[in-house]
Amino acid sequence: MEDFKKVDPKKTDYLLGLFEPSHLQYEMYRKETGNTDPTLAELTEKAIQILQKNDKGFFLLVEGGRIDHGHHNNVAKEALTETVSFDDAIVKALQMVNEKETLTVVTADHSHVFNIAGYPPRGTKLLDKIPDDVHEKPPSDNKPMTILVYGNGPGYNSTRQNLTGVDTTRNDYQQQSAVPKKRETHGGEDLAVFAKGPMAHIFRGVREQVFIPAAIAYASCVGDNLAHCDGIKPTTPTNSGNMAENRLKASLVFLTASMILSIQI
Ligand SMILES: [Zn+2]
Numbered sequence: 001m002e003d004f005k006k007v008d009p010k011k012t013d014y015l016l017g018l019f020e021p022s023h024l025q026y027e028m029y030r031k032e033t034g035n036t037d038p039t040l041a042e043l044t045e046k047a048i049q050i051l052q053k054n055d056k057g058f059f060l061l062v063e064g065g066r067i068d069h070g071h072h073n074n075v076a077k078e079a080l081t082e083t084v085s086f087d088d089a090i091v092k093a094l095q096m097v098n099e100k101e102t103l104t105v106v107t108a109d110h111s112h113v114f115n116i117a118g119y120p121p122r123g124t125k126l127l128d129k130i131p132d133d134v135h136e137k138p139p140s141d142n143k144p145m146t147i148l149v150y151g152n153g154p155g156y157n158s159t160r161q162n163l164t165g166v167d168t169t170r171n172d173y174q175q176q177s178a179v180p181k182k183r184e185t186h187g188g189e190d191l192a193v194f195a196k197g198p199m200a201h202i203f204r205g206v207r208e209q210v211f212i213p214a215a216i217a218y219a220s221c222v223g224d225n226l227a228h229c230d231g232i233k234p235t236t237p238t239n240s241g242n243m244a245e246n247r248l249k250a251s252l253v254f255l256t257a258s259m260i261l262s263i264q265i
Pocket residue numbers: 068069072186
């Protein structure tokens with residue numbers, strides 16, 4: 001981390017950071033393990049500082065890669081705390097770029113068989129169980145249920161565990177799943193794509209996944225489809241803010257799996 005902090009973006013054009021022998025550690029265990037690896041927000045900040053020096057613009061892809069792994073473990077708290085870290089990285093990036101000349105896209109490459117279920121009352125913490133007194137009809141085995149469950153994965157038990165007295169908010173609590181699998185699988189539903197900045201309006205509707213990189217290239221005036229790029233004026237401080245007249249200077253893509261943007265844990 002000290003070496004990372006010492007890297008001067010003004011004097012650096014290329015940077016490779018290898019902080020772990022494999023994946024970065026889960027953010028949730030940072031305090032107890034004394035992990036000093038940079039956060040996703042710190043990595044994002046350094047990348048943008050280096051790339052922003054290029055007056056021709058830049059493309060940056062940031063992946064919140066461990067959200068996926070927490071879900072594969074059926075440990076929702078790992079996935080959700082990584083999602084908070086992912087959100088921090090987006091906030092940091094948006095503070096550093098000019099929205100009038102930066103297209104920001106936030107999306108996922110797949111979902112997980114992860115469910116938020118059971119009609120929890122407003123204000124219930126996501127990692128908690130459904131309070132007994134709000135069950136329209138309690139589970140037919142009369143055992144408590146958590147709000148978060150998985151369709152498959154290592155949280156399966158042939159006899160469903162009775163969660164009475166179990167702290168389901170603890171760090172290593174593994175949610176229950178319906179089908180035994182060593183690793184939980186990805187899901188198949190449609191994914192959300194959020195965009196802001198120039199050409200953000202083309203990211204709407206239901207699209208094939210291949211549309212997204214094509215749309216980013218189109219917005220960036222990169223590739224073969226350039227007819228719309230004629231006459232685009234460079235952004236100036238006095239520009240009225242008309243997106244069509246602004247030259248796109250940067251594209252930021254934030255990629256995750258099974259995105260939940262607003263959570264309470
Ligand atoms: Zn995966």
